[in-house]
Amino acid sequence: MSALHTYSKKELMNLITGKLRRNFGRDVEEATSLHMFKACALVLRDIINERQLATEDRVSTEHLRQVHYLSLEFLMGRSLMKNAYNLGLLAPLTAAIEALGFSAPDLFETEPDAGLGNGGLGRLAACYLDSMTTLEVPATGYSICYELGIFKQKIVDGQQVELPDDWLGLGDAWLIPKMDETEEVRFGGKVEDVWDQSGHHVKHTGYDTVLAVPKDMEIAGYATQHSNVLRLWDAKSPTPVDMGLFSSGQYLKAVEQQAMAETISKILYPEDNHYEGKSLRLKQQYFFVSATIQSIVRKHRAEYGTLRNFHQKHVIQINDTHPTLAIPELMRILLDEEGYGWEAAWHIVTHCVAYTNHTVLAEALERWPQQLIQTLLPRIWQILIEISGRYQQELTDYFHGDLSKVAPMAIIWGGEVRMANLCVCACFKVNGVSALHSDILKKDVFHDAYLRTPEKFTNVTNGIDHRRWLSECNPKLDELIRDCGCGEYLLRPDALQGLERYKDDAGVLSRLGEIKAANKRSFAAWVARESGVVLNTDAMFDVQVKRLHEYKRQLLNVLHIISLYQHLKDDPHFSFTPRTYLFGAKAAPGYAVAKKIIRLINSVAELVNRDPACKDRLQVVFLENYRVSLAEQLMPASELSEQISTAGKEASGTGNMKFMMNGALTIGTLDGANVEMHQVLGDENIFLFGLKAREVAEMKQKGYKSYEYYVHNPDLKRVVDQLNLGFGDGAAYDDLARRLLFGDGGPADEYLLLADFESYRDAHVRAGQVYLDPTRWNQMSLVNIARSGIFAADRSIRDYAREIWDIPVRA
Numbered sequence: 001m002s003a004l005h006t007y008s009k010k011e012l013m014n015l016i017t018g019k020l021r022r023n024f025g026r027d028v029e030e031a032t033s034l035h036m037f038k039a040c041a042l043v044l045r046d047i048i049n050e051r052q053l054a055t056e057d058r059v060s061t062e063h064l065r066q067v068h069y070l071s072l073e074f075l076m077g078r079s080l081m082k083n084a085y086n087l088g089l090l091a092p093l094t095a096a097i098e099a100l101g102f103s104a105p106d107l108f109e110t111e112p113d114a115g116l117g118n119g120g121l122g123r124l125a126a127c128y129l130d131s132m133t134t135l136e137v138p139a140t141g142y143s144i145c146y147e148l149g150i151f152k153q154k155i156v157d158g159q160q161v162e163l164p165d166d167w168l169g170l171g172d173a174w175l176i177p178k179m180d181e182t183e184e185v186r187f188g189g190k191v192e193d194v195w196d197q198s199g200h201h202v203k204h205t206g207y208d209t210v211l212a213v214p215k216d217m218e219i220a221g222y223a224t225q226h227s228n229v230l231r232l233w234d235a236k237s238p239t240p241v242d243m244g245l246f247s248s249g250q251y252l253k254a255v256e257q258q259a260m261a262e263t264i265s266k267i268l269y270p271e272d273n274h275y276e277g278k279s280l281r282l283k284q285q286y287f288f289v290s291a292t293i294q295s296i297v298r299k300h301r302a303e304y305g306t307l308r309n310f311h312q313k314h315v316i317q318i319n320d321t322h323p324t325l326a327i328p329e330l331m332r333i334l335l336d337e338e339g340y341g342w343e344a345a346w347h348i349v350t351h352c353v354a355y356t357n358h359t360v361l362a363e364a365l366e367r368w369p370q371q372l373i374q375t376l377l378p379r380i381w382q383i384l385i386e387i388s389g390r391y392q393q394e395l396t397d398y399f400h401g402d403l404s405k406v407a408p409m410a411i412i413w414g415g416e417v418r419m420a421n422l423c424v425c426a427c428f429k430v431n432g433v434s435a436l437h438s439d440i441l442k443k444d445v446f447h448d449a450y451l452r453t454p455e456k457f458t459n460v461t462n463g464i465d466h467r468r469w470l471s472e473c474n475p476k477l478d479e480l481i482r483d484c485g486c487g488e489y490l491l492r493p494d495a496l497q498g499l500e501r502y503k504d505d506a507g508v509l510s511r512l513g514e515i516k517a518a519n520k521r522s523f524a525a526w527v528a529r530e531s532g533v534v535l536n537t538d539a540m541f542d543v544q545v546k547r548l549h550e551y552k553r554q555l556l557n558v559l560h561i562i563s564l565y566q567h568l569k570d571d572p573h574f575s576f577t578p579r580t581y582l583f584g585a586k587a588a589p590g591y592a593v594a595k596k597i598i599r600l601i602n603s604v605a606e607l608v609n610r611d612p613a614c615k616d617r618l619q620v621v622f623l624e625n626y627r628v629s630l631a632e633q634l635m636p637a638s639e640l641s642e643q644i645s646t647a648g649k650e651a652s653g654t655g656n657m658k659f660m661m662n663g664a665l666t667i668g669t670l671d672g673a674n675v676e677m678h679q680v681l682g683d684e685n686i687f688l689f690g691l692k693a694r695e696v697a698e699m700k701q702k703g704y705k706s707y708e709y710y711v712h713n714p715d716l717k718r719v720v721d722q723l724n725l726g727f728g729d730g731a732a733y734d735d736l737a738r739r740l741l742f743g744d745g746g747p748a749d750e751y752l753l754l755a756d757f758e759s760y761r762d763a764h765v766r767a768g769q770v771y772l773d774p775t776r777w778n779q780m781s782l783v784n785i786a787r788s789g790i791f792a793a794d795r796s797i798r799d800y801a802r803e804i805w806d807i808p809v810r811a
């Protein structure tokens, strides 16, 4: 590969002013920061574009095998600084912006987050795009170009209010429309079998067509000429208005079809880990999957003239079950459009699709009503029946007719289509996202399928883009790492291990402490600017940021804070390490309990923060609108990372890794990737607590009685009673108390908060004690950073490439 061409500050200034003049008709003096942002984005886009064209050429002339990463979510965040960083242009671009009279940090802040995702699954996809590109894997991401991303959260009177996230006005600076690569997607209608001289055909009539227009976002890798694309499909109606209806005077009806078609890409569903069988969601899934598969097939056919070798040239990775319809869609194309027989088509499909599972929560598993698929996707439905029937026969033979095995594995059952079972049936690999999670898939969720085809099942532990989540967002730490001689960690994340040589070096440890303190101050300054809240930077920053879900147990954190508060009130001399508790979390708009917990955090915050007894000792702050760009400021400033889900429930977690890499210590359960963190850290570098996954299962089996913990632990009783009494702001939390003690329709304390309370409190005491000894704390922090290399997404992508994709990567 040729040497990387670079650009000087002067060259970038010329390119930027050129864009301002040509695209916006303005000189620099007249440009607003919005013009300026767009001009910078366009300049970088041109640079990436050159590499993209060269990459496409290389992939096609060398006939390279490619990855297609299908995901309904890509939580990209901002791109200007990231692209500049990856292109090696951050310094000259910053200088150019400043020389043109703008503040570079302010300009980076004007970019809206591309919030095309809910949380973990979507952010993982974004990190993987970066690593796939940096490691020179020929890869394309596919998703929907949602007009509205994840909602913006406001807190009004302590409660979450959702506002639309209209990101495209500025965010589209990165998107390149490719009208000529538009695909047609068909919904509804009916299918008939037709026989003629050439044999059997399927005729689909009376369908509605929706156009899928690609909006490509080009992805620059770090220190490479390689570039990849994230293809976002935008839904458009094939006709602006229905002229027939229009001329017959039915004006509104005439525009209806257009509106219907375009609602498909209107909005990202904000439910995370919770399935709702909404027909618009099914339309989104099929829309994006059909456009994607057609586009891959079209390019393949143009290049090879046949689909015989399709599975040799492509691997289709599906991110959870949301893109599962890729399986019957590829079958449809092979059968109906290419004329393959069932066996030949099935061979191709089952050798190119692989499935990653991201959750074991029963309520998150997709089970589509058969009726919905039947009417919306009649041809796909026929194919599903065929797949399901054949599979069920195989299972019946294999299990000698044992229905207790066959029924749970069936694809169509009880009027529903079970997407996870379809994936397990058709995919050549199924992976979980952490060691524990993959184990649970084998031992529990897909146990019998595992016994039948053990070779399918594997693990790839998640990872994060360490260039974004360490080097770019924490430049001071990055500098320390370089000064310690570990500068090559950007492409060799394991090199972070070299830091461990300094674990007894007082100078390095105190510098690490100073960096954390400085990051805390700059985060506090940002919070003060944004919201007026003044954080106590002398206290330990104890942080829990993630989607709000009962299994993640934000409520356990709050119960513990309430108990600290009660102790402080009882005994002003109560010895305890001052803490600033920071929360950030969006709740799905329809998830009432989650919203109630947000309100509780705000009620407790209100009480604690204005009580003089807590001054300089205890502070609680709910950070509004948690998102990628907020996380980038927060991670470097965090000291204690709360990873406290009920063991067995969190598939992996990736926030846990971001904290660790930025030197925060973890208080956590042995769940998800915390298990692997513990494995590399040992008991002495992490604050573990709580029941293990096996113990949770046993306790549930025996019949867990939360009430007994309440009765036998007076401190805990007092905390729960306080929920009944409230926090002086008129809001009532007896519903949450009832849920913990008696259940509220469901099992009492489903996520075992009361069972883990005491152990959680002990772990906090231990963390507090270590904090009082800065050298010891900094030493643990250094060890955490040094051993975090395995959580780089580069490692994950190398695992995928080797274990699943069979694709070579950059050495």
Ligand code: 26W
Pocket: 118, 119, 120, 121, 122, 124, 271, 272, 273, 274, 275, 276, 320, 358, 359, 364, 365, 366, 433, 462, 650, 651, 652, 653, 654, 672
């Ligand atoms: C159908 C509704 C729905 C929407 C999103 C169901 C499930 C999801 C996602 C799979 C939920 C999710 O984001 N899971 C998270 O995936 C991360 C990346 O692997 C893991 O780190 C988290 O532990 C897991 O909760």
